[in-house]
Every structure is written in C-alpha cells, then in structure tokens.
Amino acid sequence: MSIKIALAGNPNSGKTTLFNALTGSNQFVGNWPGVTVEKKEGKIKGHSSKNDEVVLVDLPGIYSLSPYTLEEVVSRNFLLDERPDAIINIIDGSNLERNLYLTTQLVELGIPVVVAVNMMDIVRKSGDKLDTNKLSKELGCEVTEISALKGEGIDKLIEEAIRAAKSGKRMVAQHSFDGSVEHALAHIEEAVLHDMPEYKQRFLAIKLFERDDKVIERLNLDSHILSHIEEDINNCENELDDDSESIITSERYTYIASIIGNCYTKRNKGKLTVTDKIDKVVTNRWLALPIFAIVMVIVYYISVTTVGTWATDWANDGLFGDGWHLFGIGSSDYDDAVDKYAEDEIFLPEIESTVRGANEAGITGADELLAAIKDKDFGAFEEAYGSYGEELAVKENGFFDLTSMLPLDEDGEFTDMPDPADYGVWVPGIPVLVENGLTAINCADWLQGLILEGIVGGVGAVLGFVPQMLVLFIFLAFLEACGYMARIAFIMDRIFRKFGLSGKSFIPMLIGSGCGVPGVMASRTIENERDRRMTIMTTTFIPCGAKLPIIALIAAALFDGTWWVAPSAYFLGIAAIIISGIMLKKTKIFAGDPAPFVMELPAYHLPTVGNILRSMWERGWSFIKRAGTIILLSSIIIWAGSCFGVVDGVFTFSADMQLEDSILGTIGNAICWIFSPLGFGNIKATIATIMGLVAKEEVVGVFGVLDFEGMTRLAGYAFLAFNLLCAPCFAAIGAIRREMNSPKWTAFAIAYQCVFAYAVSLMIYQIGSVFAGSLNIIGLIFAIAVAVFIIYMLFKPYKAADKLTIKTKVKA
Amino acid sequence: MIPLTFANVGKKISIKKIKGKDETKRFLGSLGFVEGGEITIVSDNGGNLIVNVKNTRVAISREMANKIIVA
Numbered sequence: 009m010s011i012k013i014a015l016a017g018n019p020n021s022g023k024t025t026l027f028n029a030l031t032g033s034n035q036f037v038g039n040w041p042g043v044t045v046e047k048k049e050g051k052i053k054g055h056s057s058k059n060d061e062v063v064l065v066d067l068p069g070i071y072s073l074s075p076y077t078l079e080e081v082v083s084r085n086f087l088l089d090e091r092p093d094a095i096i097n098i099i100d101g102s103n104l105e106r107n108l109y110l111t112t113q114l115v116e117l118g119i120p121v122v123v124a125v126n127m128m129d130i131v132r133k134s135g136d137k138l139d140t141n142k143l144s145k146e147l148g149c150e151v152t153e154i155s156a157l158k159g160e161g162i163d164k165l166i167e168e169a170i171r172a173a174k175s176g177k178r179m180v181a182q183h184s185f186d187g188s189v190e191h192a193l194a195h196i197e198e199a200v201l202h203d204m205p206e207y208k209q210r211f212l213a214i215k216l217f218e219r220d221d222k223v224i225e226r227l228n229l230d231s232h233i234l235s236h237i238e239e240d241i242n243n244c245e246n247e248l249d250d251d252s253e254s255i256i257t258s259e260r261y262t263y264i265a266s267i268i269g270n271c272y273t274k275r276n277k278g279k280l281t282v283t284d285k286i287d288k289v290v291t292n293r294w295l296a297l298p299i300f301a302i303v304m305v306i307v308y309y310i311s312v313t314t315v316g317t318w319a320t321d322w323a324n325d326g327l328f329g330d331g332w333h334l335f336g337i338g339s340s341d342y343d344d345a346v347d348k349y350a351e352d353e354i355f356l357p358e359i360e361s362t363v364r365g366a367n368e369a370g371i372t373g374a375d376e377l378l379a380a381i382k383d384k385d386f387g388a389f390e391e392a393y394g395s396y397g398e399e400l401a402v403k404e405n406g407f408f409d410l411t412s413m414l415p416l417d418e419d420g421e422f423t424d425m426p427d428p429a430d431y432g433v434w435v436p437g438i439p440v441l442v443e444n445g446l447t448a449i450n451c452a453d454w455l456q457g458l459i460l461e462g463i464v465g466g467v468g469a470v471l472g473f474v475p476q477m478l479v480l481f482i483f484l485a486f487l488e489a490c491g492y493m494a495r496i497a498f499i500m501d502r503i504f505r506k507f508g509l510s511g512k513s514f515i516p517m518l519i520g521s522g523c524g525v526p527g528v529m530a531s532r533t534i535e536n537e538r539d540r541r542m543t544i545m546t547t548t549f550i551p552c553g554a555k556l557p558i559i560a561l562i563a564a565a566l567f568d569g570t571w572w573v574a575p576s577a578y579f580l581g582i583a584a585i586i587i588s589g590i591m592l593k594k595t596k597i598f599a600g601d602p603a604p605f606v607m608e609l610p611a612y613h614l615p616t617v618g619n620i621l622r623s624m625w626e627r628g629w630s631f632i633k634r635a636g637t638i639i640l641l642s643s644i645i646i647w648a649g650s651c652f653g654v655v656d657g658v659f660t661f662s663a664d665m666q667l668e669d670s671i672l673g674t675i676g677n678a679i680c681w682i683f684s685p686l687g688f689g690n691i692k693a694t695i696a697t698i699m700g701l702v703a704k705e706e707v708v709g710v711f712g713v714l715d716f717e718g719m720t721r722l723a724g725y726a727f728l729a730f731n732l733l734c735a736p737c738f739a740a741i742g743a744i745r746r747e748m749n750s751p752k753w754t755a756f757a758i759a760y761q762c763v764f765a766y767a768v769s770l771m772i773y774q775i776g777s778v779f780a781g782s783l784n785i786i787g788l789i790f791a792i793a794v795a796v797f798i799i800y801m802l803f804k805p806y807k808a809a810d811k812l813t814i815k816t817k818v819k820a
Numbered sequence: 821m822i823p824l825t826f827a828n829v830g831k832k833i834s835i836k837k838i839k840g841k842d843e844t845k846r847f848l849g850s851l852g853f854v855e856g857g858e859i860t861i862v863s864d865n866g867g868n869l870i871v872n873v874k875n876t877r878v879a880i881s882r883e884m885a886n887k888i889i890v891a
C-alpha cells in the first residue's frame with residue numbers, strides 16, 4: 009500500500025524547504041508568497057524503498073480553505089478530492105496566531121493531521137517559549153518541532169506522519185464555536201448531511217453555514233433544502249449581529265487566542281524588528297522608487313554590460329571561438345607580442361599616411377582604421393580592415409589599397425602573427441578541437457560542414473550567452489530569496505494601478521526578464537482573472553534572457569556597442585506594457601478597476617548560497633537543455649536549408665550556396681514583403697524572425713555579425729523592436745496557453761502581441777525615415793494613422809462599465 | 821472611528837469594522853484582519869500601507885485600507 013501525505017501551510021512558511029529536505033529534491037525556495045504555484049510530488053527518502061512507498065505532495069501555500077487566489081484553489085481541491093492519507097501542517101512558529109487559523113480548518117476535514125512547528129530556532133532566539141505538549145492536547149493531534157532549513161526534527165515528523173496515516177484514525181476537531189453557531193451547524197448536518205460519513209459532516213456543515221458557493225455547487229442541493237438552512241443561518245446572524253462568514257472567522261481567532269494564552273509565552277513586545285526597520289526605508293514614500301531604480305540599474309548593468317559582457321566574450325571568443333588562456337596565464341605576454349607585431353609590421357608610417365589619405369578622400373571606414381592606428385589597437389584595426397578593406401581596394405582604383413603593404417597571405421589573413429598557443433596555458437576552443445578531430449579522421453567535407461557550421465556554430469552561438477544569463481539569474485534569485493521581491497510589488501502597485509494593472513503584475517514581469525515561461529506562470533498569484541489575463545498578455549514584452557543576445561548583437565553590429573541600446577530595449581518593453589495596459593482597459597473585456605492589493609510581506613533574510621545557485625542552475629539548465637534539443641534540431645534545419653538549393657535549375661548541395669538560391673532563401677523571399685514596411689524586408693531578417701518563434705536565441709544563430717551589411721541603423725532598430733515585442737517562443741506560448749486555459753484567449757494574446765509589435769516597428773521605421781531624410785509617403789501615412797489610433801485609445805475616456813463600479817463603491 | 825488610511829503610523833489601533841464584498845473580506849479575515857483585532861501601521865507609501873497584524877506584515881492598497889474602520 010502506498011501512502012500519500014500532503015504538505016499544507018501558509019505561504020512562505022517553509023513547505024518547499026521541508027519538501028526538499030524530505031525528498032532530496034531541489035526545488036527553488038523563494039521568499040515571497042506564491043513561489044509554489046503547482047503541486048509537486050516526491051517520494052520520501054529512506055522510507056520509500058524500505059517498506060511501502062510514501063509520496064509527499066507539496067501544495068501551494070494557503071491562508072485558509074476558502075480559496076481566494078488560483079493557487080489556493082489548487083490546494084483546496086487536492087485536499088477535498090484526493091483526500092490524502094495524512095496532512096503535515098507546517099506552521100511558522102514565529103507567527104503562530106495567523107498560522108493556526110488554517111490549522112483549525114484542516115483538523116475539520118477528518119484527515120489525520122500532524123502539525124510541524126517550523127522556525128523554532130528563531131522563536132527560541134527571541135526568548136519566546138512554546139509548549140508543544142499543551143498545544144498538541146489543545147488541537148487533538150501530534151505536534152512536533154522542526155527546523156526545515158537545518159533538517160532538525162524531520163525524521164521524527166515523518167515517522168509521526170506515517171504512523172498517523174497508517175492508523176487511519178479520523179481527526180476530530182477539538183474546538184467548538186459559540187452556542188448559537190453550533191445549534192445552526194447541528195441543524196445543517198441534520199437537514200443535509202446525515203447520510204454522509206460522520207467525519208465529512210463537520211467541514212461541509214461549516215462551509216454551508218458560510219454559504220461557500222463551490223461547496224453548495226458540489227453538493228448539488230435542492231432549492232427548498234437551501235432555503236431551509238438559510239433560515240438557520242439567518243437566525244444565527246441576527247442573534248450575533250454579523251454575517252455568517254465573519255462569525256466563523258472571529259470564532260476561530262477567539263479559539264486560537266485561548267490556546268495561545270495557554271501554551272505560548274512571549275517575552276519582548278512591541279519592539280521594532282530588523283525587517284520593520286528595513287521596510288521603513290525601502291518602502292518609504294519618497295525613497296522607495298529611487299531605491300528600486302538603483303537596484304534595478306545595478307542588476308541589469310552588471311548582468312548586461314560588465315560581468316555579463318566579460319562572461320559572454322569568454323564564451324563566444326574562447327570556448328566557442330579559437331580558444332582562451334587558462335586563468336589568463338600568458339594573455340598579457342601574448343598581448344605584448346601582438347602589440348610588438350603591430351608596431352613592427354602594421355602601424356608603419358606609409359600605411360598610416362595611406363589611411364589618412366583615404367580618410368580625407370571620405371572613403372567609408374577609413375576613419376575607423378585611422379582611429380585604430382592612432383590608438384595602436386590591433387584588434388580594432390583587424391576588425392575595421394575585415395569590414396572595410398575591400399572598400400579601400402576597390403574604390404579609387406587601388407590608390408589607397410593596403411593589400412600590398414600589409415603582411416597578408418592569399419586568404420587575406422595576417423601572416424606571421426604571434427600564436428596565442430605559444431604563450432602561457434592555452435586552451436583551444438571547441439570548434440578548433442572538433443575541426444582538428446574531424447580532419448584527423450578524414451571526415452567528408454559536407455559532414456564537416458554540418459558539424460562545424462551547423463551544429464557547433466548554431467548551438468555554440470546560443471550557448472555562448474548562457475554565462476550572461478546565469479549572472480542575471482543569480483541576481484533575480486537573490487531578489488526573490490531575500491524578500492525584496494514582495495516589496496517591489498507593493499511599491500509598484502501605486503504606479504501600475506494608474507494604467508490598470510496591479511502591483512502583483514510586476515513580479516511576473518521581473519521574473520520574465522529571466523525567462524518568460526516562469527514569468528507567465530508567476531501570474532497565478534493575481535486573484536482577479538481580468539488582471540491576470542492582462543498580465544499574461546503583456547509579461548513577455550519585457551526582454552527575456554534569450555532576447556539579450558539579440559539586443560547585444562544589434563547593439564554591437566549596428567550601434568558600435570553604444571550604451572543606450574540595451575536600456576532602451578527594457579524601456580521599450582515597459583512602455584509597451586504601459587501602453588497596452590491603458591489601451592486594453594478601454595476595451596469592454598478588460599474594463600474595470602484592478603482588484604485591491606493585499607499581500608503578505610515576508611521577513612527579510614539572507615538567502616543561502618546553495619539556494620541561490622540552485623535557482624540559477626535550474627533556470628540556466630533549461631536553457632542549456634533547449635540548446636541540446638530544439639536549437640540543435642533547428643540549427644541543422646537552418647544549415648540544411650542554406651546549403652541545399654536550386655542553382656541554374658538544378659537541385660544541388662553546396663557549402664558556399666548563395667542565400668538567394670537556397671531553400672531558406674526561397675522561403676524568406678516569398679514572405680519578406682510582409683516586413684518591408686518595417687525596413688527589414690530582406691531574406692535573412694525574415695528567416696531570423698521566423699526562427700525566433702522556435703527560440704529567440706535562434707535569431708542570433710541565423711545572423712552573423714557581418715550579415716547586417718546593407719541594413720541601416722533605423723531598420724536594425726525596427727527589427728530589434730519587432731523581435732522583442734512579437735509573439736514569444738513556442739515554450740512561452742505554451743505557458744500562455746496553460747495559464748489562459750483557453751485556446752481563444754491564447755490566440756487573442758498572440759495576435760495582439762504580433763499586431764502591436766508590427767505597429768510599433770512600423771512607426772519607428774517610417775517616422776524615423778523622415779528624420780533620416782528618406783521618407784516614404786505611403787508608409788508614413790500608415791505609420792501616422794497607427795500613431796493617431798494609439799494616442800486616441802490612450803486619451804479616450806474609460807468605458808461606462810467602469811464608472812458604474814465606482815458609483816456602487818461610493819454607495820457601499 | 822476612522823478609515824485605516826487616516827490612522828497614524830506606529831500607533832496600536834483596533835479594528836472596529838470591515839466593510840466590502842464577501843470575497844475580499846474573507847481574505848482579509850484569513851490574513852488576520854478581524855473585528856476587535858489590534859494592528860499597527862508600519863509604513864505609509866502614499867496611501868498604500870504596510871500593516872503589522874498578528875505579528876506578520878501585510879501590504880494593502882489604499883482602496884482596501886479605506887474599507888477597514890479603526891479606532
């Protein structure tokens with residue numbers, strides 16, 4: 009026989025930590041209510057193999073069995089429908105009163121309950137005392153002390169839970185309510201529930217007394233029976249001068265207060281805790297927003313520019329490039345050698361004067377070459393020469409041709425360059441290793457092409473950005489685990505409310521800046537269905553980790569790595585959310601105020617290194633897995649599509665196939681007209697955009713840095729804007745589909761995102777063209793029409809439905 | 821008898837009445853907001869409040885705070 013034990017408790021009381029400790033699994037533990045949005049199952053370590061299987065189910069946190077948010081519904085339905093053999097009710101010892109509120113309801117279910125008092129170490133440290141024996145007697149169930157974090161007392165807990173599950177002893181709630189309430193409950197049991205097993209009656213009677221819609225629906229009661237019990241409820245309400253729900257709520261708290269008085273001794277009262285002190289600063293009316301802005305700038309600055317760039321450079325140029333110096337050993341010697349080489353061979357007076365002449369003649373790129381010579385920067389010179397060398401040779405009949413002056417071999421590579429492998433400890437990059445290996449075994453040319461360009465090149469381009477994402481994931485995990493995330497929701501609520509979203513929408517967006525899939529899933533903490541749908545639709549506007557490479561690529565290739573490109577992408581995302589929020593609120597389906605904001609703020613604590621790394625690894629690993637599966641597959645398809653094609657009417661394979669002749673090119677050619685009003689109606693950009701649906705990283709895979717030739721900055725930015733805002737990757741679309749739980753809404757969300765992206769991109773390109781001096785009248789007319797429509801939607805008054813709700817509120 | 825929005829920061833106050841729809845009222849109840857219970861405002865962010873209730877911190881928006889009548 010297998011035993012199923014449910015883990016229930018308030019949000020943020022340590023359920024997932026206990027779950028990890030008991031099952032040896034590695035779920036991330038955040039410090040904000042609502043980290044666990046789905047139930048998770050695991051087998052208990054050490055008990056499953058020995059005798060019977062013991063399955064532990066980690067439920068999303070709930071405050072009561074009257075569900076308010078979607079995650080609470082998940083928990084309640086599991087407890088009611090699947091009736092686990094036992095419930096472990098984990099409660100936060102430092103916050104007994106509120107946690108016991110759920111306990112008083114769990115013990116009414118008739119399922120054996122074991123109470124685990126968590127965080128007892130914190131309670132003891134504060135000098136408070138809890139008598140668990142007394143508490144156990146009062147509640148009528150086993151009570152054990154544990155510390156889930158340190159793993160203390162969990163063996164005893166699980167033994168108690170298994171014993172309780174095997175005994176099959178029905179739990180009988182020890183508490184009773186006020187006389188008149190009990191009277192009404194007895195009547196309800198008598199009238200409706202008498203033919204049910206006795207252990208189920210109490211819970212259902214109380215729920216019927218509270219007029220719980222879902223329970224009434226579930227029992228499928230006759231209207232005359234309902235009106236009969238309604239009479240009992242009304243009598244009781246009149247007697248106690250309150251509504252039935254409030255009666256039960258305050259009865260429970262009265263009962264809890266009486267227990268706590270008996271078994272809990274509090275030492276210090278009314279002193280400000282550290283958390284309160286921090287909150288006084290970070291949620292201060294004036295300081296809250298500046299502090300938040302500084303935190304965010306630091307997070308993205310470090311992960312996108314400094315550490316992130318360093319990590320990405322290493323991954324792209326080292327690991328997936330030529331190679332790198334282990335721990336930097338020998339790299340300074342190598343740099344010196346390169347400088348000397350450049351000094352002796354390249355930066356010679358006659359070359360400098362030729363370049364100077366070319367610059368005066370206004371030849372494109374000569375200025376960059378000249379700057380590189382002046383800075384004595386060989387890397388910059390090599391890059392500039394790679395891009396513009398031909399330009400110099402072709403124009404002016406080779407008057408400024410550098411080819412004969414520079415030490416070049418027949419492939420146009422610099423000869424006699426110092427070899428980095430001769431200095432220090434050199435580790436060759438993966439492509440080099442693979443190429444050497446393939447050449448050694450005499451691999452066929454086409455297969456070598458497939459492996460090197462298709463697989464290693466495509467997958468490597470994507471994997472190269474993993475280190476940068478990991479840096480971002482560390483920061484996000486820290487924000488989640490320390491407790492600041494919940495404050496951000498609170499701070500942002502004031503602003504988000506102005507354009508129709510709740511502050512809770514901000515958490516999905518912040519998590520979405522790592523990856524859209526968990527971001528969309530985090531929207532479950534939003535109670536109001538309308539707010540939740542709108543959040544799901546707009547969350548993926550924020551650039552996710554996989555879009556970072558696109559931003560980095562455009563910034564580097566077209567904007568010389570200008571600092572403002574990356575922040576502008578985030579700004580674009582936020583603006584898209586705000587504009588969409590306001591516009592959608594004006595439509596009938598989204599009209600109405602967002603639900604009032606209520607959220608528990610957890611105490612701050614310093615997260616453990618293990619927990620942060622676990623979260624980073626979990627999210628990073630899903631990217632790496634994608635690189636090994638879906639991206640691997642699409643890399644091969646892209647490679648094949650670009651190497652097979654029709655040349656002169658014959659279907660052929662060639663590693664040097666012109667893009668226009670290839671299969672990929674033919675497809676791109678057929679549909680690239682769609683994007684020409686946006687300025688990037690060329691084949692490559694079209695294919696890149698389509699491949700972006702598979703995975704956004706693929707956009708980078710399709711493009712190489714040099715392939716942006718012929719694209720203006722404006723078109724490049726329009727391309728960036730479209731790819732950032734349009735439908736997300738298939739994985740995120742899947743998440744949207746799951747969370748919307750309706751094909752119609754999913755289609756609407758995706759269509760909205762694509763149309764919105766197209767509109768924004770059109771405006772950027774067409775209106776921008778006017779300033780660039782190359783305006784297109786028809787395009788401009790369309791762009792202005794779109795702009796006028798958006799502005800009209802932004803300033804149009806809210807729907808009448810909205811005003812009505814305001815009126816009713818005033819009345820109430 | 822004043823709405824919670826107008827109460828002073830840092831002072832202990834007691835809840836007299838909670839107005840509003842059943843659903844939100846129920847949720848406030850499960851978080852520890854019950855008539856007769858004592859609460860303290862920890863921080864005021866332009867009408868949005870952080871309230872200490874039964875030893876936990878709960879953030880509530882201005883609309884919600886307006887529905888809680890205290891003295």
